[in-house]
Each structure stands twice: as C-alpha cells, then as structure tokens.
Amino acid sequence: MKKAVALLGAQRRQNTFRLLGEIGEILAKHGIALEVIELYRYDIQFCAGCDRCILNGECVWKDGAEELMERLAEADGVILASPVYLQQVSGKLKTFLDRTCRWYHRPVLTGKPMLAVASTKGSGLKKTLSYLESIAVQWGAMPAGKVGRTIFNQDRKISEREVERFVCLMEQPERYSPSLGQMIDFEVQKSMALFLGKLDRAYWEEKGWVDRPYYFPCRIHRPYALISRGIGGLIRSKMKGGGKEDPTHP
Helix, strand or coil: CEEEEEEECCCCCCHHHHHHHHHHHHHHHCCEEEEEEEHHHCCCCCCCCCCHHHHHCCCCCCCHHHHHHHHHHHCCEEEEEEECECCECCHHHHHHHHCCCHHHHCCCCCCCEEEEEEECCCCCHHHHHHHHHHHHHHHCCEEEEEEEECCCCCCCCCCHHHHHHHHHHHHCHHHCCCCHHHHHHHHHHHHHHHHHCHHHHHHHHHHCCCCCCCCCCCCCCHHHHHHHHHHHHHHHHHHHHCCCCCCCCC
16 A cells, blocks of 8 residues: 655644545545644754755754654655645744755655645635645655645535546656756756765766656656756856866866
8 A cells, every 4th residue: 555644734633634634535545545744743943054964964953853754755645734824834844844955955755746735714825835836846756736725615625636646646656747847947956966065966876867857757848858958058067167066076
C-alpha cells in the first residue's frame, strides 16, 4: 500500500482537519494510506539563517523538524494543509517550511506528488494555495492539485475529482508534465549547484541531474526543454564570466 503524509498547520481540529479526513477516505479507496501529522504537537525551532544545513549538510537545531523531514522523504506523496492566517499559512507551518531550505539546493522530494489544502472564513485562500504549490516546485516535487474551502462552501465534501490528479501521479509519476517555469527553475537550481557549493554539486552529480532536462523521466515539452536549456546555459556562462568557478575542480 502506498502512503501519503499530510502536514497540518492548524492548532484546532476544525475545517482543515476535516478536509484531510475526507481526503483520506478517498485515498483509502485507491489503496493509499494517509497519515496526518499535526505540527503543533512538535517542537520546531525557528530557522537560524546560519546556512549550516546548506554548507555542511546538518542543522544546528535537533528538534522535531528533522524527524518530520525524514517522514516526508519516506512517503509516496505529500499534502501540505493549513488554515489561512492573514493571507498566508499558519506560523507553525511556515516555520517548518523555512527549516527545509536545504531542499531547494539538494531536493529530496523529487518525483513525489504534492497536494495543497487550505480553508478560510475570510480572504486569502487563493494566495495561500498558490504559496503551498510554489513550495512543491522549490522542493522538486510535483504540484498535484489544490483543494480549498471558504465560509461559502466549507460544508461541501471533497470530491473524487479534486484529488484525482494526486492519486494519478502517485500511481504513475511518469505522466507528469512540468511547466516552462518549473523547468527554468530546475536550470537555475542546477547552475547554483554546479558553481556555489561542493555538497550541492556532488549531490546533483550523484543523482544524475546535471545532464537531464528535469529531475526524473516525465512528459517534457520539447520547446520548453530548448528554452530552459538555453536559459540555463546563459546563466552558467555568466557565472563563469563573473568568476564563479567550479568549487570542486581548481
């Protein structure tokens, strides 16, 4: 049985928690188990901004964030869920997301679908869901849909259609087709890895991403590949010209 892990950034088990319960029922019909992790039950320190995780591969804090990152890495799919707090995700979820900054440099969730879930009794739903989807891109994961509820439709149950893309990509990730923006972001991350950090370069080379158009085999639009590769080549050329030499080879 495949497993999805949902991170819930809510203190109370109300609307967002209920949405995850309904999603879990649908996933179970497809042979997917859902584990809901309530972030407020974990000790998660604020990111110190010291760059130690990026430069040395380890965080200065030894708390719940590291355990949760491991559990996400072991999952087949990820759900990020939060009520809307002043046009954004809750502070607890944002604190955890800040702690995953090294995943931008050395992505761990590549090839895993990610579903964004949010609820609000006011405004900010669209912004919050878009932000959560952008996190999936930063992680190298696959944005696999957005589920939201407002005060006007909070009692409407989750439908199969709302999570079908998430289910489909859990079963067949090769069907994913990255956008042009995602492919350009991939090239930007590749350029940073090749010229700005030894750990990053070694990681990308080990994964075999240096010579690929994207992280994993999927449906690549040829025009997107040509454009993103050209932009990536231009970035790396400028980095060389600006004295950004390969840190692993003198």
